[in-house]
Amino acid sequence: MPSSNPLPPKENALFKRILRCYEQKQYKNGLKFAKQILSNSKFMEHGETLAMKGLTLNCLGRKEEAYEYVRRGLRNDLRSHVCWHVYGLLQRSDKKYDEAIKCYRNALKWEKDNIQILRDLSLLQIQMRDLEGYRDTRYQLLMLRPTQRASWIGYAMSFHLLGDYKSALNILETFLDQQQKGNNYDYEHSELLLYQNMVIYESGDLKQALMHLESCEDQILDKLTLKEILGELNLQLKQFEKAAKYFEELIRRNPENTTYYSKLIQARELTKPEDIVQFYLSLADMYPKANPPKRLPLNYAVEEQFRNLIDNYLRQGLRKGVPPLFVDIRSVYTDKRKVEIIEQLLLQYTDALKKIGKFSENEVNNGPKEPASCLLWVYYFLAQHYDYLQQTEKALMYIDAAIEHTPTLIELFVTKGRIYKHAGDPYEACKWLDEAQSLDTADRYINSKCAKYMLRANRVKQAEEICAKFTREGVSAMENLNEMQCMWFQTECALAYQRLEKYGEALKKCHEVDRHFSEIIEDQFDFHTYCMRKMTLRSYVGLLRLEDVLRGHPFYFKAARCAIEVYLHLFDEPLKDENTEQELNMENLAPSELKKLRNKQRKARRKAEQENAQAAQAQVKREQYHKSKQQGDIEADAPQLDELVPEKLAKVDDPLEQAIKFLQPLQNLAQNRIETHLMAFEIYYRKEKILLMLQSLKRAHRLDAANPKLHTCLVRFCRVLNQNKDGLDPIVKEVIEQEKVLLFNNKDAIQLNRDYLDTYCNSLEAVLEGAKMLYYLNPKLQSTALGLVTNLDNKYQDVNIKVCKNVLRSLKKGDFGQCDSQIEEFMTRCQTLFLHAVDFRSSSSTSVCESNHVPPDQDNYSSN
Template sequence: MSKKAVAPKESNRYLSSKESTLFKELLSLYEAKQLKKGLKTADQILKKHPEHGETLCMKGLVLVHMGRREEGVELVRKGIRMDLTSHIVWHVFGLIQKGEKKYEDALKSYTQALRFDKDNMNLLRDVAQLQTQLRVYDGLVETRHTLLRLRPTARQNWIALAVAYHLSGHLAEAKKVLAEYEKTLKNVPHYDVEHSETLLYHVRVLEELEQHSEALALLDVSAKDRTIVDKTAIMEIRARLLLKLKSDEAEHAWKVLVEHNPECYDYYKGYMLNQGLSLDENPAEALAILHEFSIQFPKANVPRRLSLSLASGEEFQTLAQAYLLSGLTKGIPSLFVDVKSLYTDTTKLKSLQDIAESIRKDTTPDPSVASSSVSTEPTTYLWVLYFLAQHYSYLSEYLKALELLELAIAHTPTLPELYTCKARTLKRAGDFFGASRAMEDARLLDGQDRFLNTKSAKYRMRAGFIDEASALLGLFTKKDAPSPGADLEEMQSLFYLLEEGDAHRRAGRLNLALKKYAAVQRVFDDYEDDQYDFHGYSLRKFTINIYLNVLNWEDHLRSHPSYIKAAIAASRIFVNVFDNPKIASGNIDGGATDAEKKAKKKAKKAQKEKEDAAKKAASATAPTSTNEDKGLDVPYKDDDPDGIKLLSSPELLELAAKLLQPLTTLAQSNIEVWIAIYDVAIRRDKHLQAAQALTHARTLDPEYPDLHVRVVHARHFVSTLPEPIPSPSGPVFIETIQKMLPEEVSPETFNSQYLQNHSTSGKAILATAQASCALGASLQEMEDLIFTVLRDEVQLDIKTALEISSFLKELKSSRLDELHQAFDVRFTVSTAFKTSDELTKLREWALTTKANDSKSSDNGVDAPVENEAELGKDA
């Protein structure tokens, strides 16, 4: 009876002799990527056995490789239903899911396949890779044990098991596996790189186990036997181990490293540490050692630079004089960047400024003087002007910096660094149009320099010239690409995605801004997916130490500044649209006129024609192949090119929370992250998460202006709820708020107290106004509060001024023009607060070059006077 019950399943599993041979041929054809023949073979089997699950799955897999994904996936699902106990159908389904980046589902399918074929090597290797990708390390150890049991003669399996133990935190077990592995080796040749890497990994495991003596013994024996071939690694590890063992040989080992590379900071720090010296606590002793190294290595820069960090008083003055003069004489463009970290000490800052000014005075060309008082190169004067310009620009003394740059440009008008510094200074001062033009002047000095091209495009985006920036970038992108932006996105250019996203956000095109921020997230997803192939490759090639470093880097991937910036910017847009859905509808039509809409439609059509032509040209030149194979990986398809669906999504807050979630562990010291997390959590009614975000932000900076706004918002939020927040989150949330804003203090009083304590901070005044807005204050009250930033004692930078302007614009204040006029007087170099007519002229002027200006002057056409030099004179 039971045999009759399983008879249909068995008939679906087993094939006749002829079809069984064809099925083996099908597997071979698939492995050889002969997909068309494989498809015919599958059809032959299915004619006689139309419900054979394994053949259906293999046919589906072949179709997916041929680009017929939907049809193929459907066949695979059908094949699984026909034979649930076949390892082949589950293996195929796992391959499909892996191609769709559904790693958790793929691991489940592979695990299911292993139930029916426990010793399948291919399955076990794939499972191990998926477990590593998903960081399922305990399962990985078990899988690697099975692989080693099945193939104990394969060296890779021994190392893979040791790595699995290492990743799971069982270092002692990893040590045992490596020791057993090394016993199996015979007649290992000298200079075998794979064996060398394995021994270095063994030493690493011993060092992490703090078995330093054993690690040193292994290292010394291996170095003597020439089985470790990386000499630098031997010296570094040996010095580190001797330091930990407090050996008398450690000093010599670190000195050898310094002699090996006298420009490595870590070697000097290791030498000092071995001497028991701290650069902070024992500056005098450390300076004496660095002085000896400076004499021993007169061309080395590092000991002289470290000495500047440790020295003080007259000694610093003497060392800094020699250091700056040497750098300026050699013409080192990065000299200011090198010494900028010393500016945290105001005394050293003043000394460096006095030294540079003294060198400038001594090197100024003067025809009345027969010879200079200082024996220097003729270019020293140029580089000291460049240094001082960067110095004053950093100190926000923009007019002085621009004056020095004009002198330098008059001296040497062909040095691009002068124009890039001018652009940076103007950008900091708020003149984005002048900055864009200055950077374009730098680019024109060397049209083949990709760096200058990139910089010019970046500054044009900051000035709002997105199309012009795209045209510049197109000079270095693929000519057959649909657009320069598409090529840069394909090349994962983070700077481009962020800058264009910010440009669209400033222009109010939130949908397009979101598209760029989403593209940044996609780049990091790709980084994460790209590691998959290395789980097998690195073990095959025995590059174990680098592989472990890569895994650690991948674990902290989203701590990258670009991801943090994109995640925060995108979450703010999502929150704004959630609070005011009209923003989304306004972005969909963009408030455009009929003529603008018609022009946009025409441009879109032209772009589509261009893309179609590019695709046609690419297909015409592409090499033909009889074995068509489009791969298992699902290509990214953009069905929302304008970001309309993204902006109109019903799950805005969920999208924002997903972006911010990795940052809760990877960017814990970034207060802006916690502010963004609170904004999203409070709107999702995740009150515990909102309380945690406020608490963490408060530990970082209790007086942070944006945190003040959120505390007031949280208190107001609780007071306006129709019903209390249920337990357990409600009491915890209320208790957290009461710790920051006691119940007996009203939000209005708390807000005014904050203003009194920070009355000279422009950012704090803005925060107080924003908090008043959350409390429902009148427009006049908020306007009066905002205008207090114009007092002389208030510290106000251009960035805060722009934020204040945006806030007043959101309030639809009639006093916005009045504020802009006041800001225009205060920020003399800035063009951000000009009238619309002035801005129109400035846009036209910013898109011209010096050559065009001279032609215009010859034709009697006046260039706009709102350039940085004229602004400085008017001020």
């Protein structure tokens, strides 16, 4: 790179060696050569050498020195593109991409055609999704390097990402026309054609996409993708015969892919259930070893035909001993009649297998007996069947029979644990998962499942010890799981700490999950050049689009929801300063009690000092490790993030602002979940932001106007408006008046709540929220409100563990005022309904449990 302040030949040769050492990661040698130049009194303030020394120091982890040298170099030579470029690289290494882009633009002012700077700038622009800037930079690169394939592809892709399909296609066609034509087409050329077809398809010109694909068929090497796209295009263009032909070929190639079957049904225009069943039966004869043609017709068959098909399917699965057989057919449980047929068949199997060793007593003389294990798998299926139907006692009876039959089968203990989990006893569930884990300590799945159940039972330390069997030695399991981005563990951990009221620890886990998502977004940086070079263009576009919506993932949603709930709690009930509280208590203590307290405080201080010493020792070891890495000339990692200290997180000054940081990604990427907008309302309600409250309510109302939690928010908002009606800005008042018709139907809070209770009187979940608002609006109606939720009348259609736990939580929280006697009565009623649920037991009967905190709601009956 030509310098704005050139060095003499000898020093210039040394400077080039510094550049070469940097590229080859020989950082120590680079510093030696820089020292030789800077030791000369004539060049001791040479800007570009100072900048390169700073860049080299940054790679050795000496960040403060690096910034000092680079800034000093820049001050000495503000017109040097090298100094600006180096400063940009330094900012980029600290993930300050906006600042790095400014530096690169300054560098280009003094060296506008520098290819390396333009490439680095384009990488940052696509990373930050500055698509218009990216397009302009790629155009400059194309003008400078028109013979390079990446120049054309990058420019075309910039238009594609901006939605200008016509320009993107023109560039791709021009580039392809320039290529030498021959018969030796490679995979990269094939991928380029498929990418071109993707652009045509997204432009909406399906006919042109089909014509293009058919004309390039011989040049495309990925025949599977080719046939899938051809089939899909013909299907969308309603060329059903051609589409059917392609999907028949795909089924022949892979008869286990269920998507191909559904596409073929569309291509053959089958709509009647009996025709679809016949279609699957014909394919079952053609592909006797394939499972989908046997399983999928169960979704459409009815009555006697369903009985015959499910009978054959169940017998085959039970003979083979297929553990996930119930999970496989669980989707048909939405039809009550089908559930009855399945139950009848299974009970018939049980009786017949016990008596004659066959599935039916009518087959006494037909062939040999079934394997002895068949009865075991029937018991296993029936246990899951009754568990799904929430008939806990029957489920336990059958799983106990299965364990008695074969006490070494791990799946039986896992299922027994799951039954107790669904019955509301996480401690018993944890016990049976621990038993399952002890049967095979080398099974990572069972190990993870056991850890998850332990966390649900608030046994965090035990869960960590279980996970330690599969984590790296020499590092604590919790730390290693964080390194491996094991987010299911961290989210469950956060929820456990939240239930244990260890709010700092819960927030630490939530922030760790948030950092994982930030790291995943940063990790895409390396793919910007790799994908362009390797021509994996369709996958690259898919990656960019995935990264744009990454924080809409369920893992992030769970962690964000937990963090927001904790921050709201900390705003409502800030943690008290222990020292102040102790000083207040000491004034009222007797001398003997004061002495005991001081001894206790002395022991606590000594223990804290030991823990601090251990932490300091661990920090020294970490620093030595990083130092050894740097001495080994290994490039330094990303900037070290601030340590997450639970105590600081729990005593944050602005909990609502911290909650908003977690909320904003959800508002952009989880707009279709009503919980997002309800959480937003709770935050803005506490911040007293009326228009933002209104916005949240409107969005929630659009998704589910009848949601019980939304009703609570509406009533409270109505009360806020009444309290502030005289102090509102006229414009704000006008906006609210326009929206009140949609949200409140011109009713006041009392009328709104009364109508809601009348409309949804059959739902305990809805009545709970209505009753809470009844007491909120008029505390004198406490007995009426309590009567609505504590009398579990038969009129309620949703009396289950989840809803009853919510009622109990509201009663204990004080949503209905002081009501100790009603709480006891309600718990007694629930205990008779849900025998195994620990939340409804008295404190004396739950003393065997490790914690009395409410476990998470488990309203689904999945295998999780």
